[in-house]
Amino acid sequence: MEHTGLNLTLKVWKQKNAATKGAFESYDVKNISTDMSFLEMFDVLNEQLISTGKEPIAFDHDCREGICGMCSMVINGRPHGPWNGTTTCQLHMRAFKNGDTITVEPWRAGSFPVVRDLVVDRSAFDRIIQAGGYVSINTGNPVDANALPIDKKLADKAFAAAACIGCGACVAACKNSSAMLFVSAKVSQLALLPQGQPERSSRVLSMVDQMDKEGFGNCTNTGACEAECPKEISLENIARLNREYMSAALASEE
Amino acid sequence: MELNSKIPAGPVETKWTKYKSSVKLVNPANKRNLDIIIVGTGLAGASAAASLGELGYKVKAFCFQDSPRRAHSIAAQGGINAAKNYQNDGDSTYRLFYDTIKGGDYRAREANVYRLAEVSSNIIDQCVAQGVPFAREYGGLLSNRSFGGTQVQRTFYAAGQTGQQLLLGAYSALERQVALGNVEMHTRHEMLDVVVIDGKTRGIIARNLITGEIERHAGHAVLLCTGGYGNVFYLSTNAMGSNVTAAWKAHKKGAFFANPCFTQIHPTCIPVSGDHQSKLTLMSESLRNDGRIWVPKKQNDDRKPIDIPEEERDYYLERRYPAFGNLVPRDVASRAAKERCDAGYGVGTSKMAVYLDYAAAIERYGKIEVGKKGLSNISKEEIIALGKDVVKEKYGNLFDMYAKITGENPYETPMRIYPAVHYTMGGLWVDYELKTTVDGLYALGEANFSDHGANRLGASALMQGLADGYFVIPYTIGNYLADEIRTGHISTDHPAFLQAENEVKETLNKFVNCKGNKSVDYFHKALGKIMWNDCGMARNKEGLEKAIKEIKALRTEFWNNVMVPGTVDEFNVELEKAGRVADFIELGELMCKDALDRNESCGGHFREESQTEEGEAERNDEIYSYVAAWKYINAGESELNKEPLIYENIKIAARSYK
Numbered sequence: 024m025e026h027t028g029l030n031l032t033l034k035v036w037k038q039k040n041a042a043t044k045g046a047f048e049s050y051d052v053k054n055i056s057t058d059m060s061f062l063e064m065f066d067v068l069n070e071q072l073i074s075t076g077k078e079p080i081a082f083d084h085d086c087r088e089g090i091c092g093m094c095s096m097v098i099n100g101r102p103h104g105p106w107n108g109t110t111t112c113q114l115h116m117r118a119f120k121n122g123d124t125i126t127v128e129p130w131r132a133g134s135f136p137v138v139r140d141l142v143v144d145r146s147a148f149d150r151i152i153q154a155g156g157y158v159s160i161n162t163g164n165p166v167d168a169n170a171l172p173i174d175k176k177l178a179d180k181a182f183a184a185a186a187c188i189g190c191g192a193c194v195a196a197c198k199n200s201s202a203m204l205f206v207s208a209k210v211s212q213l214a215l216l217p218q219g220q221p222e223r224s225s226r227v228l229s230m231v232d233q234m235d236k237e238g239f240g241n242c243t244n245t246g247a248c249e250a251e252c253p254k255e256i257s258l259e260n261i262a263r264l265n266r267e268y269m270s271a272a273l274a275s276e277e
Numbered sequence: 278m279e280l281n282s283k284i285p286a287g288p289v290e291t292k293w294t295k296y297k298s299s300v301k302l303v304n305p306a307n308k309r310n311l312d313i314i315i316v317g318t319g320l321a322g323a324s325a326a327a328s329l330g331e332l333g334y335k336v337k338a339f340c341f342q343d344s345p346r347r348a349h350s351i352a353a354q355g356g357i358n359a360a361k362n363y364q365n366d367g368d369s370t371y372r373l374f375y376d377t378i379k380g381g382d383y384r385a386r387e388a389n390v391y392r393l394a395e396v397s398s399n400i401i402d403q404c405v406a407q408g409v410p411f412a413r414e415y416g417g418l419l420s421n422r423s424f425g426g427t428q429v430q431r432t433f434y435a436a437g438q439t440g441q442q443l444l445l446g447a448y449s450a451l452e453r454q455v456a457l458g459n460v461e462m463h464t465r466h467e468m469l470d471v472v473v474i475d476g477k478t479r480g481i482i483a484r485n486l487i488t489g490e491i492e493r494h495a496g497h498a499v500l501l502c503t504g505g506y507g508n509v510f511y512l513s514t515n516a517m518g519s520n521v522t523a524a525w526k527a528h529k530k531g532a533f534f535a536n537p538c539f540t541q542i543h544p545t546c547i548p549v550s551g552d553h554q555s556k557l558t559l560m561s562e563s564l565r566n567d568g569r570i571w572v573p574k575k576q577n578d579d580r581k582p583i584d585i586p587e588e589e590r591d592y593y594l595e596r597r598y599p600a601f602g603n604l605v606p607r608d609v610a611s612r613a614a615k616e617r618c619d620a621g622y623g624v625g626t627s628k629m630a631v632y633l634d635y636a637a638a639i640e641r642y643g644k645i646e647v648g649k650k651g652l653s654n655i656s657k658e659e660i661i662a663l664g665k666d667v668v669k670e671k672y673g674n675l676f677d678m679y680a681k682i683t684g685e686n687p688y689e690t691p692m693r694i695y696p697a698v699h700y701t702m703g704g705l706w707v708d709y710e711l712k713t714t715v716d717g718l719y720a721l722g723e724a725n726f727s728d729h730g731a732n733r734l735g736a737s738a739l740m741q742g743l744a745d746g747y748f749v750i751p752y753t754i755g756n757y758l759a760d761e762i763r764t765g766h767i768s769t770d771h772p773a774f775l776q777a778e779n780e781v782k783e784t785l786n787k788f789v790n791c792k793g794n795k796s797v798d799y800f801h802k803a804l805g806k807i808m809w810n811d812c813g814m815a816r817n818k819e820g821l822e823k824a825i826k827e828i829k830a831l832r833t834e835f836w837n838n839v840m841v842p843g844t845v846d847e848f849n850v851e852l853e854k855a856g857r858v859a860d861f862i863e864l865g866e867l868m869c870k871d872a873l874d875r876n877e878s879c880g881g882h883f884r885e886e887s888q889t890e891e892g893e894a895e896r897n898d899e900i901y902s903y904v905a906a907w908k909y910i911n912a913g914e915s916e917l918n919k920e921p922l923i924y925e926n927i928k929i930a931a932r933s934y935k
Contacts (some may be wrong), residue, residue, distance in 0.1 A: 035835040040848070056551045060682075064557055068797070073796045073851065078842050081850055083343065085516040086555045089678065090441055091347040106681070113681050128717040138487055139848040149344050157449035158408045164399070165406035169363060172417030182410035182435060185442060189346055218495045252837065260728040 028054035029116060032124040033068065041136050041144075043273055047126070049201060057117040061104060062094065064116055089113040089253065092188030094123040095195070096141055097128040102192035102251045110253040112188065130191050132200035134238045145191050147237040148205060154233035155226035156209040158218050177215050184211040186254045193248035193256075199240030205249040206234050207264035208256050214267050224271035231268055280533070280906055280920040283708040284388040289926050293392045296709075296725055301759035308333035311758050312767070314496035315480055316468045316523050318345030320440075320739060321722025322502030324746025326832035330454030332751060334758075336611050338451070338460055339483055339495055341467045341518055341853075346448040349516040350742060351505060354561035354675065355424065356432035357739040359397040364421050366632035368429040370394045375927060377737060381424040381658025381702070382607050382880035382896060383929045384536070386904070386922065388709060389727045397740050398747040399740045401433055403747055407446040411435050415871060424735035426606035426934075427891035432736045437561050437674045443739055447746070466492070468523045468852065469776045469784075471499060471530050471718060476765035478717035479767050482777045484785075486853065489846035491778055491785075493769035495675050497761045498717045498754060499526055502746070505701035509538070509861045509868065510813070513698035513803025514546060514559040520559050520857040521864050524705050533906040535726035537864065538872035541881050544610035545698035547682050547692075557697040558682055560633070562735040565603045567638035567668070568692075570594050570610070572631050576621040580785040582632055582691045593617055601934040606882035607883045608732045608894075609934060615814050618695070625693045632691035632692075633757030639688070648920050681799040692927020696814060701739060702729040702881065703871075706906040706920075710753035711745060714906075717757060718885055721745035727905070731880025740890060785845045788855040797854045800835045804828065804858070804865050812869050817885040821873040829913060837861060863912055870907075874917060877901045900930055 038045025052068050056201070062084050069079035085093040092260045096109040096126065098104035104114045117126065135143040185208070193204035209226050213219030219226070242261060249258045285292040303311065313324045318340040326338040340348060362368040373394035378385055401419070405411065412420040435442040441935050454460040463483065470482040472493075480495040505515035506521035528534045545560045571590045573603040578585065593613055595602045605613075614631045617623065622656050624630050643664030647655050665688050668677070676687045683693070705720035707727055712719050719898050722742040729737065811824035836856070845851040878887040878894035879901070887895045904920040 055553055056553060057555045058684075060555070063553045063555050067553060069800060070796055071701075073840060074794075075840055076842070079851060081848060085347055085518050086349060086352045087517060088352055088514075088558050090352050091342075091349070091516060093342060093347050096385070102670055104300065108677075109681060113678070115681060115684070117684055119612060142848065145343055149346075149455075149462070149464075152449060152452045157453045158404045158406065159453065160403075160450075161331040162324070162403060162751065165402045167604060168401045168405040168411075169418050171405065173413060175413045175415050176416075178410055178413045181408075181443075182412075185410050185435075185445065186438065188441070190342065213408050213409065216408050216410070218406060 025203055027057045027121070029057065029121045030117060030125070031055060031119065031122070035124045035141070036128045037080065037140055037218060038137050040139055045137065059116045060087065060112060061098070061116065062112050076182065080141065082140040084112055084177060087112040089152065090194065091192065092190035093169040095130050095143065095190055095192070097130065097195055100124055102130065102195040103253050108253060108255045110167070110188070125188060129260070130195035132194045134200060134202070135191060135194065146153050146188050147239070148202070150189045150237065151206060151230055152209065155222065155229040158213065159222060170219060173217060181212045181215040184208045184215070184256065184260050188254055190253065192251050196251035198245065198247070199243060201203040201242045201248070202234050202237070202239035203242040203261050203264065204252060204256055207260035209262045210267055211260040217266050223267070224274055227264065227267040227271050228275065280918055282386065282707065282920060283710060285709065288799045289387060289391045293395055296522060300752055300756045303755050303759050303762065305333050307762040309335065311335065311761060312496040313754070314494055314499045315339070315502060316481065316500065317348065317502035317504060317724070318448070318451065319348035319350035319502060319504055319722060319740030320444055321724070321746045322500070323349070323444065323451045324743050324752050325500055325502060325721055326460050327447060327450035328747050328751045330457070332486055333459070336454070336460040336494065337463065339463045339466045339468055341486060342463065343464055345451055345462065345464065346445060348444060349519050350444045351718065351740070352436040352516065353442045353739055354559065355563040356422065356434035356439045356736040357400065357443060357732070358424070358431050358736045359401045359433060359740065360394055360431060361398050361401060363419060364430045366429045366832055368431050372429065372433065373397060376427050377728065377734060378730065378927050380732055380734040382732055382932050383730065383898070383902070384539070384879055384904070384922065385728055385730030386923060387926055392749065393728050393741055393744050396744045398741060398866055399748055399912060400743045401735065402486065404443060404446050407448040407450060409435065411442070411444050413712065422563060423604060425562055425565060425604045425610070425868050426601070426734040432555035434563070437478070437563070437672065440739060443743065449745070450783070462648055462804070463602065468526070468854065470526050470782045472773050472777045473530050474488055474771060474773045475717055478715055479771070480769065480774065481775070482781050484781070489844070489847050489849065491781055493774045493778060495767035495769050497758060497764060497767065500719045500721055500750065501705065501724050502721045503724045505704065506861070506864055507698045507701050509804065509865050510698040510808045512549065512554060512557050512652060512809070514543060514557050517556060520860070522860045524720070524862040525864055527705060527713065527715065528909050530718070531715045532718055533706040534703070534867060535904050535906045536731070536871065537705035537868045538812065538875060538882055539731050539880060540698060541607055541700040541702060542611040542696045543607055544614055544696050545633060545694045546697035546699070547679065548625060548627060548695040558678065559677060559697070559699060560692065560694060562607070564633060564672060564675060565610070568603065568633045568635050569637055570603055570631055570633055572617045572622040572624060577628070580635070582624070591622070598866050606732055606734060607935045611814060612883060614696055630693040630695045633666060633694045634691040635687065636691070636837050639668055642667035700733055702726065702733055703840055706904065710756060711750055712757065713751070717872035719750065719754065725750065727861070731882055744908050747811060749822070782845070785852065785858070787836070788839065788841040789843065789845055790854055791836070791839050791841065794838045795838050796840055797851055797858050800839060800856045801854070803831055804862055807831070808868070812865070814874050815883050815885050816872045818873065821869045824869045825866055829861060830871065831835065832862045832866070832912070866913055867907055870915065871905055874905060
């Protein structure tokens with residue numbers, strides 16, 4: 024691979040904590056290898072800041088292999104940056120050109136308050152799962168796993184929905200800060216599988232209710248969430264969520 | 278100190294059943310008055326928190342991430358083993374037990390491993406019942422694949438995201454208990470000490486990572502489910518936050534640390550590309566099912582891989598180990614790659630890589646598709662295209678990841694891979710009940726040492742984490758807590774809590790007041806280099822002695838010259854890292870000491886002084902058939918205790934995969 028050194032200008036959101044106002048600050052980084060990941064470029068910047076006695080930029084990250092869902096940067100206006108189907112940690116610097124100015128912001132949504140700089144509080148997602156994102160079964164002695172054959176097509180669809188990493192890019196991408204893609208992924212996974220049937224109605228009602236309580240906006244079907252989702256969770260799931268919600272709501276009114 | 282592993286009497290097949298039916302119980306009314314603290318929410322922690330919450334205990338769970346769903350178990354790719362024998366290929370509890378003991382190079386405890394194999398089937402049942410979407414065949418039944426070190430297909434999987442799906446299952450069970458009020462979840466909290474009163478664990482000191490506040494939490498028992506310590510090498514496949522701090526603090530409070538030098542170096546990772554590298558990415562072992570590993574037969578061959586003809590390639594694993602071929606266990610595959618690269622046959626710009634080639638698999642799958650579809654007059658290009666589709670369905674996400682990181686297309690050119698630190702078999706010493714040498718303090722999952730000996734087989738980490746959390750601890754903890762029902766509420770006003778809190782605060786202040794001129798990462802990288810060079814894939818006396826000296830010097834320099842910006846009472850990432858690196862430095866020294874003590878080669882531990890003429894690892898059962906359990910005395914000073922390993926069911930033999 025070619026190792027090209029990039030010189031870049033970064034405009035990064037700095038905010039001390041949830042109570043104070045934030046602002047963009049500019050930084051220059053030099054000789055960035057195109058083989059670096061975007062977060063490794065931030066490591067270089069932070070080392071630079073620390074060595075000059077300044078405070079480093081706080082950002083969330085952990086696995087750095089695109090699966091934990093912790094990293095969360097809006098890069099040049101796009102959650103997780105320019106590459107489709109890619110988390111921030113898997114974005115590599117070959118996506119940029121020498122001399123580029125890159126703007127980096129946290130997820131912007133009322134339900135995701137800023138903790139510091141690029142770090143936000145996504146505990147609302149945990150509370151939505153608490154509202155029903157599970158099958159109510161205790162640890163114990165369930166039946167043999169193969170006693171319940173499941174149509175491969177359904178299992179594959181359920182798996183595709185279950186691939187959601189809960190990063191919140193869908194919310195950050197949405198002009199209404201809607202969490203519909205996240206909620207629909209979990210509702211779909213469990214509505215498609217036989218294990219999820221007993222709680223199918225109560226689950227969808229309860230999870231949607233919690234989503235509303237958390238202050239997430241409504242879905243207007245613009246599809247920005249699907250376009251920015253690093254796991255390419257399909258909009259079909261939102262359609263399914265709507266159907267599930269409708270039939271559950273109708274049934275519960277009887 | 279005499280180490281009592283508390284292995285129940287009787288034949289290995291009945292030990293667990295007998296234990297379960299005779300162990301003390303805690304009645305439901307008493308469970309409500311007993312607090313259990315669980316640190317870490319990966320597979321072991323989340324499954325334990327959910328299961329103990331279901332039983333009615335009052336559980337408090339802690340994780341440093343922003344959600345329990347982010348624990349690093351989520352990154353496990355390939356699968357989870359279980360002795361279901363769904364494939365009718367001769368699997369059984371005994372086989373899984375045997376493979377695990379042999380895979381661990383006869384350095385694991387028989388009774389624990391047998392229990393692991395025994396409960397493996399329940400795990401699959403439990404996960405399926407939770408709605409975990411495992412891969413399935415067209416008939417609707419579960420699919421299996423092969424993994425290294427075995428000759429049966431017993432690995433269950435969900436594409437290359439098995440860890441994610443299992444963790445989300447355990448996470449959802451945990452969140453259900455949170456909703457029911459049985460579990461109190463503390464995210465963005467890091468445990469910084471254990472509190473021991475009169476020899477019993479009574480709580481922890483934790484730091485709220487958002488506010489910097491130091492908190493006291495009391496409990497009748499504490500479970501450490503905090504994963505492994507691979508990040509002592511700086512570069513590893515672990516998450517950036519994975520650390521040894523909780524386990525190390527426990528060690529300093531009296532918990533013995535067992536076999537610290539047993540490190541798993543995984544053979545198939547994406548090679549290091551430069552000094553900026555912050556972590557290494559694993560390419561699942563499942564890729565060795567279909568991929569063939571080779572290097573050129575000529576040294577320093579600079580041709581492109583596709584220009585090197587078949588007869589000029591050395592498929593060195595197939596050559597050296599015909600019985601297991603590309604599916605030899607991880608330690609064997611890693612060493613063989615290192616051997617070829619050291620001998621000058623490595624590939625890529627760094628020459629520290631070997632090829633993992635899918636060309637043959639793509640063609641083979643293409644031909645199968647041609648047969649299935651009854652096609653005729655098909656060109657080679659069309660066969661390849663069909664084969665690529667099949668490979669894409671099986672390994673697509675892994676191939677995509679490789680392409681993103683390296684900028685190369687693995688469907689067209691072989692992948693370059695090299696071994697990287699992946700898992701640590703060592704950990705806190707525990708007895709049969711998963712209890713450490715401190716009363717009331719337990720260690721589960723990768724944080725303990727018990728099941729994988731000197732080398733873990735692929736797809737066994739997920740199995741152990743969930744076995745410990747779902748099926749072992751719910752039984753064994755009762756045996757301790759049954760005697761705690763009269764303890765009553767534990768006050769955090771006890772002087773021991775105050776003292777622990779003050780010590781934690783003092784250390785944190787030391788970091789921010791040091792105002793040196795080197796960053797935490799500088800020290801972490803320096804430690805990693807020492808560890809990788811002298812306590813990595815090959816170790817020798819001279820190198821280890823040098824490493825111990827260097828680490829001691831590094832420790833002194835760290836405490837005198839580390840630069841931690843910011844304050845203690847705010848969200849401060851550098852401060853978090855400083856605490857973790859301080860503990861890694863102490864651990865690194867102990868690992869080198871342990872490696873120095875064990876002058877034999879076994880599993881992932883390869884002492885250059887102990888090898889056969891063909892360069893295979895040579896074990897020394899007469900002297901080293903023991904668990905090395907280290908007791909902490911002072912920083913840089915430890916005392917070795919030995920738990921002899923007794924094999925009653927499996928005949929110890931030289932481990933051969935030829």
